[in-house]
Amino acid sequence: MTQTFEQAPPGAVIELDGIERTYPGPPPVPALAATRLTIAAGDYVAVVGPSGSGKSTLLNVIGLLDVPTAGRYVLDGYDTGALNPSERAALRGTRIGFVFQSFHLMAHRTVLENVALAGTYVRLPRRRRLAQAAEAIERVGLGHRSQFLPSQLSGGERQRVAIARAIAGRPKVLLCDEPTGNLDTHRAGEIVALFEQMHTDGMTVVVVTHDESLAGRAARQLHVRDGVVTDAAASRPAWAGGV
Amino acid sequence: MAGEAPAAHRSALAAPRSGIRVADLLREGVASVAARPGRSILTMTGTVLGCAAFLAIIGLTSTASGQITAQFNELEATSVTVVDTGVSERGEPRYNFPEQVGPLMRGLNGVVDAGVYASLNVSETIAIRPQVDAEASAGSSLAVYGGEPGTLAAAGVELVSGNGMDEFHIQTRQPVAVLGFAAAAQLGIASVVSQPTVFIGNRPYQVVGILGQGGSLPELGNAVIVPIGLGLERYGPPSPATPAHVLVRTDLGAAGLIARQAAYRLRPDAPDLLDSIAPPDWSMITDDVDTSVGTLLLALAGIALVIGCVAIANTTLVAVMERTGEIGLRQALGAKRSHILAQFLVESVLLGAIGGLLGSALGIAAVLIGSVSRSWTPVLEPALPLAAPVVGIVVGALAGLYPSWQASRIPPAAALQRV
Ligand SMILES: Nc1ncnc2c1ncn2[C@@H]1O[C@H](COP(=O)(O)OP(=O)(O)OP(=O)(O)O)[C@@H](O)[C@H]1O
Numbered sequence: 001m002t003q004t005f006e007q008a009p010p011g012a013v014i015e016l017d018g019i020e021r022t023y024p025g026p027p028p029v030p031a032l033a034a035t036r037l038t039i040a041a042g043d044y045v046a047v048v049g050p051s052g053s054g055k056s057t058l059l060n061v062i063g064l065l066d067v068p069t070a071g072r073y074v075l076d077g078y079d080t081g082a083l084n085p086s087e088r089a090a091l092r093g094t095r096i097g098f099v100f101q102s103f104h105l106m107a108h109r110t111v112l113e114n115v116a117l118a119g120t121y122v123r124l125p126r127r128r129r130l131a132q133a134a135e136a137i138e139r140v141g142l143g144h145r146s147q148f149l150p151s152q153l154s155g156g157e158r159q160r161v162a163i164a165r166a167i168a169g170r171p172k173v174l175l176c177d178e179p180t181g182n183l184d185t186h187r188a189g190e191i192v193a194l195f196e197q198m199h200t201d202g203m204t205v206v207v208v209t210h211d212e213s214l215a216g217r218a219a220r221q222l223h224v225r226d227g228v229v230t231d232a233a234a235s236r237p238a239w240a241g242g243v
Numbered sequence: 244m245a246g247e248a249p250a251a252h253r254s255a256l257a258a259p260r261s262g263i264r265v266a267d268l269l270r271e272g273v274a275s276v277a278a279r280p281g282r283s284i285l286t287m288t289g290t291v292l293g294c295a296a297f298l299a300i301i302g303l304t305s306t307a308s309g310q311i312t313a314q315f316n317e318l319e320a321t322s323v324t325v326v327d328t329g330v331s332e333r334g335e336p337r338y339n340f341p342e343q344v345g346p347l348m349r350g351l352n353g354v355v356d357a358g359v360y361a362s363l364n365v366s367e368t369i370a371i372r373p374q375v376d377a378e379a380s381a382g383s384s385l386a387v388y389g390g391e392p393g394t395l396a397a398a399g400v401e402l403v404s405g406n407g408m409d410e411f412h413i414q415t416r417q418p419v420a421v422l423g424f425a426a427a428a429q430l431g432i433a434s435v436v437s438q439p440t441v442f443i444g445n446r447p448y449q450v451v452g453i454l455g456q457g458g459s460l461p462e463l464g465n466a467v468i469v470p471i472g473l474g475l476e477r478y479g480p481p482s483p484a485t486p487a488h489v490l491v492r493t494d495l496g497a498a499g500l501i502a503r504q505a506a507y508r509l510r511p512d513a514p515d516l517l518d519s520i521a522p523p524d525w526s527m528i529t530d531d532v533d534t535s536v537g538t539l540l541l542a543l544a545g546i547a548l549v550i551g552c553v554a555i556a557n558t559t560l561v562a563v564m565e566r567t568g569e570i571g572l573r574q575a576l577g578a579k580r581s582h583i584l585a586q587f588l589v590e591s592v593l594l595g596a597i598g599g600l601l602g603s604a605l606g607i608a609a610v611l612i613g614s615v616s617r618s619w620t621p622v623l624e625p626a627l628p629l630a631a632p633v634v635g636i637v638v639g640a641l642a643g644l645y646p647s648w649q650a651s652r653i654p655p656a657a658a659l660q661r662v
């Protein structure tokens with residue numbers, strides 16, 4: 001347990017060292033205990049655990065949506081604790097793609113416009129955004145739906161739009177919190193296939209899920225219980241990296 | 244800690260910075276406002292009504308105070324006449340106006356044009372051919388007036404032929420003449436093209452202009468108008484019974500002020516030698532109505548604007564709550580708190596600005612309908628319709644401040660938990 005980052009795999013994209021997240025009370029909730037975790041670039045990781053165990057908290061910290069109360073977090077080589085809010089926001093916008101259980105699509109905007117929102121906050125020109133959006137929509141197989149409104153799509157299609165938006169900016173990491181939670185088994189299978197495709201294309205995929213079959217197909221599984229993260233292959237500590 | 248080395252190295256590189264292009268910010272705002280047109284219109288109603296009411300009240304008030312009625316037309320409303328007493332301090336006939344009345348009066352703010360006119364004592368015959376026509380024109384009704392270019396402009400009478408007199412003719416006392424329409428008809432001159440000449444006695448005057456009908460000085464209809472300086476030099480001062488006048492055309496509403504200033508402007512040394520006649524002050528008659536009713540209406544318009552402001556604030560606040568997920572999503576895509584604030588502020592300002600524009604259009608329409616239905620001439624300060632959208636923008640910005648600030652304080656993780 002005395003290892004330093006020097007021994008971490010050189011391809012590590014996510015490095016948590018002693019990360020804690022305690023929600024201020026009263027009473028204070030220690031949602032994430034001191035966590036040491038390394039995720040290598042190109043990893044496909046499933047995060048499982050009972051409800052309330054701290055999975056979303058972990059994902060939010062990794063996604064820079066939440067600030068840890070203690071510890072050090074290095075994302076893609078950037079020590080995130082040293083960044084100002086503008087840099088954190090931009091790092092979030094460029095390195096990470098998010099997929100949520102509720103798709104968070106803007107109801108009054110077309111599929112293309114929803115996906116083209118990616119890159120807006122890193123000053124990407126609109127033309128570039130539209131081009132990369134069209135490409136991402138093709139990748140999730142919705143090219144024929146790009147002028148549709150979200151309300152005209154099925155649940156599975158909506159989640160694919162959200163995935164297109166997440167990958168449009170070619171982030172290093174795809175973070176998914178219960179992406180199939182609102183979908184039936186068949187639709188969920190399509191989504192899982194998409195994640196596997198992203199993984200094959202070299203993207204780092206981290207999926208929080210209750211879905212056994214989805215978790216089982218990931219290369220690496222993390223268990224979260226009462227805020228403690230452990231690798232499923234219990235012999236190995238979580239920080240030791242994947243595969 | 245050796246382990247910090249690689250990370251520290253990377254952090255030294257410039258990390259990307261969050262930012263949004265102005266065009267994108269505006270586009271997002273327009274899209275959000277346009278996405279819910281019904282709600283946007285309802286939200287704007289208060290602002291529209293407030294701005295419209297302001298414009299309508301101010302417009303109708305100014306229209307009413309510059310009104311053409313049977314007794315009181317616009318020409319009269321903007322006419323000031325300055326009358327010479329026609330005598331010196333010792334009671335001898337004298338012309339008391341300075342030289343060049345027109346340029347002097349035009350130097351006053353609110354004066355459109357001005358000029359002197361004076362009936363001259365001419366007993367000689369007026370004719371085209373002095374010898375031949377002498378008898379024919381004897382006893383004719385033609386009169387000789389001294390005048391200035393500004394006189395004709397101020398009287399609102401147009402030239403149907405020729406260019407008329409100019410300041411050069413006046414200054415150099417050129418023997419030129421402008422004919423009233425009746426005088427021209429009597430003399431048989433239809434145009435200045437053939438360079439006709441009229442003779443007063445045996446002095447020739449080249450005709451440089453022929454007046455049309457109309458204007459506020461009908462007495463010029465059968466007049467031969469010569470440069471005032473020349474006329475005085477040749478024919479002496481007008482008789483005290485028919486003294487010289489100065490006609491001043493003012494801006495709407497400026498007549499009273501100009502009337503008070505005119506005598507001092509023309510004869511600062513002896514203003515008592517001149518009398519100013521201003522048109523009846525119509526606004527005085529209506530002042531009581533204007534102030535009480537107008538103030539009440541303006542207060543109502545102000546209340547409408549406040550309601551409009553509250554409506555926009557309320558809608559934006561509701562929108563912030565409804566769109567919490569969207570706020571989280573934008574943050575997930577790299578938006579900073581200030582971007583969220585700007586986003587909602589742009590939307591509320593847009594609502595206010597569009598409301599102001601619509602209100603402006605509605606207000607102008609109300610002024611037009613209100614005045615046309617009574618065949619009044621609508622009068623509206625040109626800057627006012629432009630002021631309405633500015634008022635709308637201010638209303639929208641005020642309304643959006645608090646909700647936008649609220650929106651920007653929602654932490655992204657919490658925002659995204661919402662469905
Ligand atoms: N904003 C918050 N304030 C206080 N406590 C919180 C907050 N968010 C989460 N918690 C608590 O932190 C713990 C971990 O929550 P978290 O959302 O990470 O669980 P989870 O593993 O994602 O659960 P689920 O599977 O139900 O989504 C829970 O006990 C929860 O009540």
Ligand SMILES: [Mg+2]
Pocket residue numbers: 055056057177
């Ligand atoms: Mg969760």
